[in-house]
Amino acid sequence: MLSKEIDRLYLLIGRVATEFSSIETIWYLIFTTLIHQIPRPAVDAIFHQIRTGHQQRQMIVAVADATLSKDSPALLSIKELAVKTRIVAERRNNA
Numbered sequence: 001m002l003s004k005e006i007d008r009l010y011l012l013i014g015r016v017a018t019e020f021s022s023i024e025t026i027w028y029l030i031f032t033t034l035i036h037q038i039p040r041p042a043v044d045a046i047f048h049q050i051r052t053g054h055q056q057r058q059m060i061v062a063v064a065d066a067t068l069s070k071d072s073p074a075l076l077s078i079k080e081l082a083v084k085t086r087i088v089a090e091r092r093n094n095a
Contacts, residue, residue, distance in 0.1 A: 013095050020092045023085060024053050030078065031060045034067055053089060057082050 032043055050056045061082050068075040 016092050016095050020088065023088065027053070027057055027060055027085070031056075031063065034060065034063050054086065057085060
């Protein structure tokens with residue numbers, strides 16, 4: 001009985017990790033959109049130098065802050081989503 005419950009727990013943790021990877025992919029797409037004029041190999045080289053998702057999101061927010069107008073709805077959304085993603089990442093890590 002306990003073995004089935006543990007297996008179910010591992011399955012749920014795996015799903016959480018997989019779904020969070022989808023969120024990280026969206027952050028990558030936001031980054032590529034912000035610096036669309038730079039060739040993709042250069043974008044990838046920059047992005048993958050930052051090893052943690054948290055640091056990547058910090059970089060993306062900084063790039064958005066530097067490239068978008070201060071009253072831009074996109075900038076406000078990116079900042080709000082960064083906070084929400086941090087909360088979800090903490091929950092994922094706790095799982």
